[in-house]
Amino acid sequence: MIDVDSKPLTKRVAVAEGYVRMQPETLNAILSKKIRKGDVLCVSQTAGIMGAKYTPMIVPMCHPIPLSNVQVEIIPNGEDRLRVEASTVATWKTGVEMEALAAVSITCLNVYDMCKSIDRSIRIEDVRLLYKSGGKSGEYRAK
Helix, strand or coil: CCCCCCCCCEEEEEEEEEEEECCHHHHHHHHCCCCCCCCHHHHHHHHHHHHHHCHHHHCCCCCCCCCCEEEEEEEECCCCEEEEEEEEEEEECCCCHHHHHHHHHHHHHHHHHHHCCCCCCCEEEEEEEEEEECCCCCCEECC
């Protein structure tokens, strides 16, 4: 791990996104809550929040960060995919980008897990950082 002891506390914000592409029938089943394992959107949102909180447990060089807010939004995007956006916030000595990316990734993986019995063609696509602020490197916005 990098030594961040001498860094000042600053407000850190990160936003990431990703997509889950599937058969249109699968998306319809998700939206109409007809998936056997339960409410895909609710469970996946919870999984994403947990993913952000547990990032240092699964990414070896990440510091434990006292997150003050994690938000995960899952919305239909066309007839065959969901868009996942996660935002993370902390006042700390290092950034929260990995937590936002983990939240998106775990949310997408949970959608796959809950729907794989009816659609093995599900794809997780285009997970990326959209925005970050705070710290010495300042602000970043994806183009």
